[in-house]
Amino acid sequence: MDFFLNQLLNALLLGGIYALIAVGYTLVYGIVKLVNFAHGEVYMIGAFLGVVAISSLGLPFWAGLALAVLGCGLLGLLIEYLAYRPMRQAPRLAALITAVGVSLFLQNLAMLVWGSEPRAFPALAPSGEEHFFQRAILGGRDGAGAVFIPGKFVFIWSITLALMLLLDWTVQRTTIGKAMRACSLDKGAAALMGIDVNRVISFTFVLGAAMAAVAGVSYGLYIGSQIGFRMGVYPGVIAFSAAVLGGIGNLRGAFLGGVIMGLVEVGARAYLCPWLEISGGYSVAFAFAILIGVILVRPTGILGSSAVDRS
Amino acid sequence: MKSSRTFLGLAALAALAALPLSLWAAEPIRLGVAGPFTGSGAMYGVMIRNAATLALEEANAAGGIGGRPIEAEYGDDEGKNDKAVTVAKKFATDQRICMVIGHFNSTCSLAGKPIYRDAEVVQFSPGSTNIHVCEGSDYTFRNLYRDDYQGAFMADYIKKTLGLERVAVFFDNDDYGKGLKDAFVARAQAIGLQVVTVQDYVREKTSDFAPLLDLARNAQAQAIFISGLYAEAGTIVKQAREKGIRTQFLGGDGVFGPGFTEIGGEAANGTLITTPFLFGPSSSEAAKSFAKRFKERFGREPDTWAALTYDAVTMALDGIRAVGTDRNDLRDWMAGHTSREKGFKGITGVTYFDHNGDCLKPVMVAVVEGGRFVPAPKQME
Numbered sequence: 164m165d166f167f168l169n170q171l172l173n174a175l176l177l178g179g180i181y182a183l184i185a186v187g188y189t190l191v192y193g194i195v196k197l198v199n200f201a202h203g204e205v206y207m208i209g210a211f212l213g214v215v216a217i218s219s220l221g222l223p224f225w226a227g228l229a230l231a232v233l234g235c236g237l238l239g240l241l242i243e244y245l246a247y248r249p250m251r252q253a254p255r256l257a258a259l260i261t262a263v264g265v266s267l268f269l270q271n272l273a274m275l276v277w278g279s280e281p282r283a284f285p286a287l288a289p290s291g292e293e294h295f296f297q298r299a300i301l302g303g304r305d306g307a308g309a310v311f312i313p314g315k316f317v318f319i320w321s322i323t324l325a326l327m328l329l330l331d332w333t334v335q336r337t338t339i340g341k342a343m344r345a346c347s348l349d350k351g352a353a354a355l356m357g358i359d360v361n362r363v364i365s366f367t368f369v370l371g372a373a374m375a376a377v378a379g380v381s382y383g384l385y386i387g388s389q390i391g392f393r394m395g396v397y398p399g400v401i402a403f404s405a406a407v408l409g410g411i412g413n414l415r416g417a418f419l420g421g422v423i424m425g426l427v428e429v430g431a432r433a434y435l436c437p438w439l440e441i442s443g444g445y446s447v448a449f450a451f452a453i454l455i456g457v458i459l460v461r462p463t464g465i466l467g468s469s470a471v472d473r474s
Numbered sequence: 475m476k477s478s479r480t481f482l483g484l485a486a487l488a489a490l491a492a493l494p495l496s497l498w499a500a501e502p503i504r505l506g507v508a509g510p511f512t513g514s515g516a517m518y519g520v521m522i523r524n525a526a527t528l529a530l531e532e533a534n535a536a537g538g539i540g541g542r543p544i545e546a547e548y549g550d551d552e553g554k555n556d557k558a559v560t561v562a563k564k565f566a567t568d569q570r571i572c573m574v575i576g577h578f579n580s581t582c583s584l585a586g587k588p589i590y591r592d593a594e595v596v597q598f599s600p601g602s603t604n605i606h607v608c609e610g611s612d613y614t615f616r617n618l619y620r621d622d623y624q625g626a627f628m629a630d631y632i633k634k635t636l637g638l639e640r641v642a643v644f645f646d647n648d649d650y651g652k653g654l655k656d657a658f659v660a661r662a663q664a665i666g667l668q669v670v671t672v673q674d675y676v677r678e679k680t681s682d683f684a685p686l687l688d689l690a691r692n693a694q695a696q697a698i699f700i701s702g703l704y705a706e707a708g709t710i711v712k713q714a715r716e717k718g719i720r721t722q723f724l725g726g727d728g729v730f731g732p733g734f735t736e737i738g739g740e741a742a743n744g745t746l747i748t749t750p751f752l753f754g755p756s757s758s759e760a761a762k763s764f765a766k767r768f769k770e771r772f773g774r775e776p777d778t779w780a781a782l783t784y785d786a787v788t789m790a791l792d793g794i795r796a797v798g799t800d801r802n803d804l805r806d807w808m809a810g811h812t813s814r815e816k817g818f819k820g821i822t823g824v825t826y827f828d829h830n831g832d833c834l835k836p837v838m839v840a841v842v843e844g845g846r847f848v849p850a851p852k853q854m855e
Contacts, residue, residue, distance in 0.1 A: 166692040173684040281705060283712075283737045311718045382681075387712040388737045389681045389705065397679050432685045437671070443686070444647055444674045 168310045170433040176316055176385065178425020179323035183378035184402035185409070185417040186330060187371030193347045193412035194367050196255065200262040201242060202375060203399020204269035209235045209376030210383040210390050211277055218285035224384075231376040239372025240365055248361070273392040281391030284383045319381045326377060327418050330370070334414055339366060347412065401428075401450070408454050410467025419465060424450050500542040503799055505530075505790060506565035507546045508576030508586070509601075509783075510553035518578055518601065518779050523548060524772045525783035526575065531771075533791050544791065551577050555585035562586035566593030572799040573598065575786045578779070580604035587611050595801045596808055598790065600782035603727070605653060608831040615808055615831040617786050617822070618750035621650065624726050625657030625701070627837040627854070628748055632697050632724065633667040635854045640668045642695035642721075644686055644710060646702030646728075647674045654726045655701040670695050675706065683710045687719055697722040704729050707745075708737025715741035722746070730778075735845045746850055748837045751778050751822040754849035761821040785820030792818065 184206055191199045212234045216227035246265045250258040334340040342363045345353040354360050382398070383390050405424045409416025431446035457465060507526045511519035526546050534543050547568070549561030558577055565574050566589050574590060577583045578601035590597040591611040599607065599616040603624070608614045619627070632638050641662065645655035655672070662669050670693035673686045687710070690698050698714075698721050700707045707729040714721065723745045725734075730749050735742045753765055753776070764784060768776040776784075790804075797803040809827065811817050814834075817826030823835050839850040 166688060169688045169691075170685060173682070173688060176684075177682055283708070283739070286739065313716050313718075315716070386681045386709065387716070388709045389678075391678070393678060394681070429685045432673075433689060437689075442647075442674050443689075444676060444680075446685075 165310050166433075170429055172310075172312060172316060174426045174429035175422065176319055176425070177429060178422035179320055180378050180382050180385070180421075181398065181402050181405050181424050182418045182421025183323055183326065183374050183381070184398055185405040185421040186327070186414060187375045188403050188406040189409070189411055189414060189417035190343075190367050190371045192406070193414075194343060195247070195251070195364060197247065197258050197262065198403065199247075199368075199371070200259070200399070201246075201265035201269055202371065203395035203397075203402070204266050204273070205235050205238055205242075205372045205395075206375040206379040206382075206398065207392065207395030208238060208269060208273060209372075209379030210394065211273060211282075211379075212376070213380035213383055214282055214284060214390050215277070217287070224287055228377065228380045231380050232373045235372040235376035235379075236369040239368040239370075242372075243365055243368040248364075270392050270395075277392065279392065281389045281394070283388040284386070284390060315384055319385060322377060322381065326374060330374070331414060333370075339363070343367060401447075404451065404454050408457055408464055410464030413464070413466045413468070416464055416466035423453065427453050500538075500540075501570075502543045502545040503539060503572065503794060504568075504570045505544065505546050505787065506549060506561075506568075506571045506574035506576070507787075508549040508551055508558070508561050508565070508574060508582070508597075509578040510582075511548060511550040513552035513554070515553035515579065518553075519550070521777050521780040522576075522578060522600070522783045524768065525776065525780040526787050528768055528771055529784050529787035529791070532767075533788075539791065539795050544794075546787075547571060549576070551579070551582045551586075553579045553582065555581045558582035558585040559589065562589040562597075566590060566595055571595065572794065572801055573790050573804050575600065575783065575790060577602065580607055583607045583614070583616075587614055590614065593801075594805070596805050598786050598808070600786040601779055612809070612831070613805055615827055615833070617789070617820075617825045617833050617835065618782055619835060619837055620832055621653050621726070622657035623832075624748045624837050625654045626661035628699060628724055628726065629658050629661035629665060629667055631746075631839060631854050632699070633662070633665050635852050636697070636722065638667075638696040638722065640670050640693070640695050641697045641699055642670055642690035642693060643672045643699045643701060644683070644690075645672070645674055645700075646706060647676055650728060651702045654728075658699055658701060675702070677703065677706060680706070681709065683713050684717065686710075687714050687717055690721065691717075691719055695721055697724060700725040700729060702728055704731045704734035705737060708734045708742060711738045711741040711745060730840065730847065735842055735847075738842075739845075742842045743844065745842045747840050747842075747847070749778055749840050749847070750835070750838065751781050752838050752840050752847065752849050753777075753781070756849050758821065764821045781822050785818075785822050785825060788820060789818045789825060 187202045188199060191197060209231045212231040213227045216222045216230040217224060242265055246261050250261050334343060342358045345358055346360055346363045350360050401424055405420035406417045408423060409420030427450040428446050431449035432443045435449060436443045436445055509519045509522040510516060511523060530544050530546055538544060549565060551558040551561050565571050574595060574597045577586055577599060580602040583599045583602040584607060586597055591613050596613050602616055603621045605620045605622050607616060632641055643655055645651040659669055671689050673689060700710055707725050711723050725747045727749050729747045753761060765776055793804050793807045797807045811826040813826055814824055817824035826834055828834055839853055840847040841850040
C-alpha cells in the first residue's frame with residue numbers, strides 16, 4: 164500500500180508539471196491555431212532564470228520564481244511579436260517551421276549564455292525555504308513501509324492547483340478571458356466587436372510562458388539538477404502530447420492530459436513493466452500508446468469539442 | 475655592460491646546446507606516447523604527458539639505458555578514433571619507436587589496434603577499460619581493469635566486504651552502462667547476491683528518478699548500484715536523500731569525478747565507487763614519493779591517470795633494460811608477466827596480464843567524504 168501511495172505521489176507530481184506546460188500549448192493553439200514548438204524552450208529558460216536568480220544573485224526562492232515568471236512572460240511577448248505576428252497571415256506550415264526555428268534559436272542562445280554543462284539546482288537557505296522543502300510533512304525516514312512527502316511535493320501541487328484554478332477562472336469569468344474565447348472562435352468577428360485581437364494574443368502568450376516558467380522552476384526544485392539547454396525538448400514533447408490527449412484548445416483537457424501522462428508513465432514503470440518483465444524504459448512508450456489509442460477513438464481528445472475545424 | 479650580458483647569454487645558450495650532444499653521443503631510445511593532448515579530454519592528456527615526462531627525466535638523470543638517453547614522441551589523438559589512426563600509422567612506420575604507451579580512450583585504443591598489430595609494436599594503454607580493447611591482438615596490453623571486471627568486483631565487494639544481501643541496479647542504457655550492468659548482474663547471480671530490481675534510464679531524458687527509487691525501496695534493497703555516469707548518479711543520490719532513502723549507493727568509475735559531488739552535494743557523501751587507483755593516506759611509500767616529485771615538477775597533484783601512465787612508462791623502460799629495443803622482444807617480455815609473482819611492481823600495484831593482455835590488477839574502492847573521493851576504509855583483498 165505504501166508503495167502504491169508513494170508512486171501515486173510521484174505520478175501526480177510529474178503529471179502536475181506536465182499539466183503546467185501543457186496549458187501553454189493549449190492556450191496558444193486555442194487562439195492562433197499554432198503548435199508553439201518553442202514552448203519547451205520557454206520552460207527551459209524559466210528554469211535557468213530561477214537557478215541564476217537564486218545562485219548568482221542570491222535571491223530567495225520566491226523572488227527567483229517571480230523573476231523567472233516575469234522574464235518568461237516578457238520572452239513570450241517577444242517571441243509572439245517578433246516571430247509569430249509577421250507570420251500570422253502566412254500558411255500554417257510556415258508558422259510551424261518558424262516555431263521550430265525559434266525553438267532551436269532559444270536552445271543555442273541558452274547554450275551560449277549558460278554553457279553546455281547541465282547545472283544543479285542551488286541549495287536554498289538551510290533554515291528557511293530549504294527547511295520547509297526538505298522537511299517530511301508526512302512519513303518516516305527510512306526503509307519500506309513509509310509514505311514520504313517532502314515539503315516541496317506539497318508546494319508544487321499547491322502551486323499547480325492554484326494556478327490551474329486561477330487560469331480557469333480567468334478564461335471563464337473575466338473580460339480578457341471572454342475576449343480570449345471570442346478570438347478563439349472567430350478573430351475577425353471578435354475584432355468587429357471591438358476586441359483588440361493583438362492584445363489578446365499577446366496576453367495569451369504571456370500567460371502560457373508564465374506557466375511554463377513556474378513549471379521550469381518547480382521541476383528544477385524537484386529534480387535538483389540537470390538544468391541544461393536541452394532540458395525542454397523532452398518534457399515539451401510529452402506536454403504537447405498531453406494537450407492533444409486532453410483535447411488541444413481545451414484548458415481543463417490539458418490539465419487532465421498532463422495528469423494522465425504522469426500517471427501512465429509512472430504506473431507503467433512501477434507496475435506494468437515489472438509485470439510484463441520488460442525494461443522500465445518502455446514506460447514512456449505506454450504513455451504514447453494511450454495517446455494513440457484515445458486519438459483513434461476520439462480524434463479531438465478527451466475533452467476536445469467535436470466541432471469540425473474550419474481552417 | 476649590455477654587450478657583455480648578451481655575450482654571456484649567448485655563451486650559456488651555446489653551452490646548453492652543446493651539453494646534450496656531449497653527454498648523449500649515442501642515438502636516443504624512442505617511445506611513442508599517445509593520448510588526448512587537445513580536445514575535450516585534454517585534462518587527461520596533461521596528466522599523461524606530465525607523468526611520461528617525469529618518468530623519462532628521472533631515467534635520463536640516472537644515466538639513461540646503456541648510455542643512451544630515452545625520448546618520447548607525443549602523438550595527439552584528441553580522444554577521437556580517426557585521429558588515433560593517424561597517430562598509430564606514424565608511430566608504426568617510425569622504426570626508431572620501440573613501444574607505444576597509449577592510447578587513453580577505449581575508442582582510440584581500438585582504432586589503433588590493427589595498425590600496431592600489423593607493425594608488430596606493443597601498445598600499452600593506461601586508460602582504456604572497454605572489454606574488447608585487448609582482444610585479437612598479441613601486441614595490445616593495458617595496466618588497469620576491464621569494465622566487466624569492475625562490475626564483477628562490485629558484486630563481490632557488496633556481498634563479501636559489505637556483507638549485504640539485496641541490491642538494486644540502475645543503469646544508463648548505453649554501451650558503458652549496459653556492459654557494466656551485465657557484468658555486475660552475472661557475478662551477483664553466481665555468488666548469490668540478490669538483484670531485487672534492475673531499472674534502466676536514458677541519459678538527458680530521464681531526470682525524475684523517484685519512481686525508480688520507490689521500486690528499490692519497495693524491493694527492500696540494501697544497496698543501489700548505479701551503472702552510469704556522474705551527472706545522473708549525482709541526481710539519483712540527491713533525490714534519494716530527499717525521499718528519505720538512506721541506502722548504500724555504489725557506482726563504477728563513470729561516477730568518479732568532481733561533477734558527482736558537485737551535483738549530489740551532501741547526499742553524495744558515503745557513496746562507494748571503483749577506480750583503478752587513488753592517492754590517499756594509505757598509498758604505498760612509492761606512490762607518495764611519486765606524488766611529491768610530480769607536484770614539485772609540475773605544481774599540481776597527480777591523478778589516477780598520471781599514476782597509471784607513470785607505471786606504464788617505467789615498466790616499458792624496465793623492458794628495454796632487460797631485452798633491448800627490438801619490438802618483438804619487448805612484446806614477449808611484456809607477455810611474460812603472467813602472474814602476480816612475475817608482475818611489475820609499480821606505484822599503482824602489481825601489473826601482470828592474462829593471455830589477452832588484460833590486466834589482473836585489483837580494483838580500488840573510493841568513498842566520498844566531505845565532497846572528496848578518498849580510499850575507502852574497507853578494501854577487498
